[in-house]
Amino acid sequence: MVDCAVILRHPIATPTHETIVREYTMSASPGTVRIFSILNGLTLLGVLLQAVWAGEFIGRPGRQNWVTVHEIGAFVVVVLALATAAAAVALRRASSAVTLGALGLFVLIVVQTGLGEAITKGDANELITAHVPIAVLIFGLGVYLSGVGARLRRG
DSSP states (O other), X not given: OOOHXXXXXXXXXXXXXXXXXXXXXXXXXXXXXXXXXHHHHHHHHHHHHHHXXXXXXXXXXXXXXXXXXXXXXXXXXXXXXXXXHHHHHHTTTTOHHHHHHHHHHHHHHHHHHHHHHHHHHSOOGXXXXXXXXXXXXXHHHHHHHHHHHHHHHHO
């Protein structure tokens, strides 16, 4: 017969969420996490500058120079987002949130760039109503990824 008091005094050890997160975090190279965080920060800076540059030409005469700066900035942001996603893939064992989030960020930025091209080259100004909210979503996702990266660094 099994003594119930013994079972209650010696519960089976089950890993807590914190223990699981710590084990996965240990598999993340600190260098890779640092590279991811730097690339994500640069991507966010690029997205912020895109908003500033757009503010310089929306509804203003003589806007072509700022449109060109905005187009070049978009290309740079796409490359940075791709590099950020590549670094996130290297962290996939440490955090699927980082990987999925960074891949989603890259896809959103590519879609955003396509919308921007359609607006400027195709004269599809009605797409601005989608272009601006997607930019806000991109920035929010980038900030979220910064928080996840910070948690990974803290381990």
